[in-house]
Amino acid sequence: MNKEFFEALALLEKEKGVPMNYLLEKIKAAIVIAVKRDYGQNANIIVDIDPETAKFKVAIVKTVVENVENPETEMTLDEAKTYSKRAVMGDNVEIKLETKQFGRIAAQTAKQVIRQGIKEAEREHISMKFRAKEHELVTAEVTRTDIRHGNVIVKIDNSEILLPKSEQVPTEKLEDGDIIKVYVVDASDPTREPKISRTHPGLVKRLFELEVPEVYDGTVEIKSIAREPGSRTKIAVMSHDENVDAVGACIGHRGSRVEVVVSELNDEKIDVVKYSDDPAEFIKAALSPSEIIRVDIVDEENRACRVVVPDDQLSLAIGNKGQNARLAAKLTGWKIDIKPLSAFGE
Incomplete structure (x- = not known):
């Protein structure tokens, strides 16, 4: 291994944040396998x-x-003497190998495993x-x-992570240089x-935590x-202090708090309900x-x-293409059958 090899590892540590010692342990294990x-x-x-010293043994x-x-x-013992003249019965004797002694196949394998080892590291x-950021909000570029x-690649703390198309808001178009928040x-x-x-x-939950101190x-x-995503969200909130209005706290004065969240979500509509x-x-x-006349519990066990x-x-x-009813059902966990008053002859 030459000086350039270690310089490459040092550069990887600087750019990717992967410690050189960590990489070296992976490389050692890869060489053993080869x-x-x-x-x-x-x-x-x-x-x-x-x-x-840039030495490799x-x-x-x-x-x-x-x-x-x-x-x-x-x-x-005779074999051992060719490697160590002081060898005696019971000794552990080292047989040093040069890279060329690995054999062409072993050397090729070593290169592949080392490359894979660096990726895994x-x-x-x-x-x-x-791991410490799991279920948290982070800023990404x-x-x-x-x-x-x-798909897009974003940088978070010098690490490049894939943000698949399936995890992107359908209505937003991300471009190089955009600063976004991801979960x-x-x-x-x-x-x-x-x-x-x-x-x-x-x-959405973490965004409200950022904007609403009470949350x-x-x-x-x-x-x-x-x-x-990209269309509409409903969130249900409750207050643990009788002097605090949960819905009002989340919306903010003249909608100031909820508007910040809406803006981050590319103008996604947000309904805050009690x-x-x-x-x-x-x-x-x-x-x-929607104005509601009454809610009849049809089947409490099956939540209908x-x-x-x-x-x-x-x-x-019901909402556009059933969206309001669909989101309400998901929010409450109940199957909701919406009927007009005229259906009952009232």
Whole structure:
């Protein structure tokens, strides 16, 4: 290994944040695998890499015995003397290998495994770094866009992460240089890069925590969220302080707080409704802005209800392409059947 090799590792540490020592351990393990393919799976391989001196040593260690039963790990005294004149019975003797001694196939394997080892080391390091940010909001910069497939690459703390098209808001077009907020959905698997999203309901929750102090400190609790990214979101909130209006706190003076969240979500509409332990009251609030006459619980066990609305409110209650009713059902966890008042002859 030459000086350039270690300079490349140092550059990778600087640019990607992957510690050189971490990479070297991965490379050592990769070299062991490659050497064992030529010298046997039971061979005792030692690899020593010193970045300060740029020295690299690979050796096979064999025990000196009278009768060799396992040539992968044992050798006779006569053989040992060719490597160490002071060798005696029972000694562990190192057989130093030069890179060319690995054999062409082993050398090729080493290169491939080392390359893969560096990729795995980088991926594992990113995963460890993001584990503390799981289910949190992070700021990201768009660095590359794939026009053909719609995926984008974003940079977060010097790490480049894929933001798939499926996790992007359909109505927004991301461009290189854009600064956005993303939600870290999962960073638990060290063999895969963290999953980030712009469509996850958790993104909305964290945005409200940023903009609404009462949500951040727990005075106002977000009980549930129903979202159709890029179009509309409904959130149900409740207050743990009788002097604090949960809905008002989230909306802010003249809509100042909710508007910040709407802007971050590319003008996605947001309905903030009051949560209630009474299913009928909660369902009624969830169907806002429609006027509701009554909510009849049809099957409490299966969480099914019938909602009666004025005839002129039917389309509003159902919403465009059924969106309002769909989001209300998702928000409350109830199956909602909306009927006009005229259907009952009233």
